[in-house]
Amino acid sequence: EPEVTQTPSHQVTQMGQEVILRCVPISNHLYFYWYRQILGQKVEFLVSFYNNEISEKSEIFDDQFSVERPDGSNFTLKIRSTKLEDSAMYFCASSEEQGQETQYFGPGTRLLVL
């Protein structure tokens, strides 16, 4: 069964450093998403991406965040200058063409900012 994959599974970084989280969505999917889950809290929407542009973003997704689909398979989330409060589990998700609301989630990347 096709699945969403994410790398790395864990990332430790120093405050102020840039990190790039990588995702490979399911191959025939067209909508891509990032969510985050701070430890013990709810899963929060960050951004959705379709047709090579952001279709929606939350207030969390400020200028420090960016997303990119650099080739036909990868979908990345970049945090330019990490803060302590960016420590969280980051989930990538993808869904099929419009009308298919079911999103399939990757296993997540646990980011720890020191």
Add this chain to the structure above:
Amino acid sequence: GNSVTQMEGPVTLSEEAFLTINCTYTATGYPSLFWYVQYPGEGLQLLLKATKADDKGSNKGFEATYRKETTSFHLEKGSVQVSDSAVYFCALARNTGGFKTIFGAGTRLFVKA
């Protein structure tokens, strides 16, 4: 705005007990409703879904019915197992320009042998 409210945990049950986790939602229009499960140390897995009123989603002995009149989507299982111990998230999705999913706070379930 759109939101999901689910019962606070943790919920602790003995094996073979009946499980109910309540979930209600607020949304304009007709969202799709989901239950996701997160096992310890793992990511989110889709457990079941329902896309319109009166639909019943079911999987692995779990089921939930989309109740438009009460804006609810309660999760039930007749006989829980220790392996069902996890965090359960109720969620909704609508087309807001990208079908973002809105999650409830999660309910942690502990099942004792």
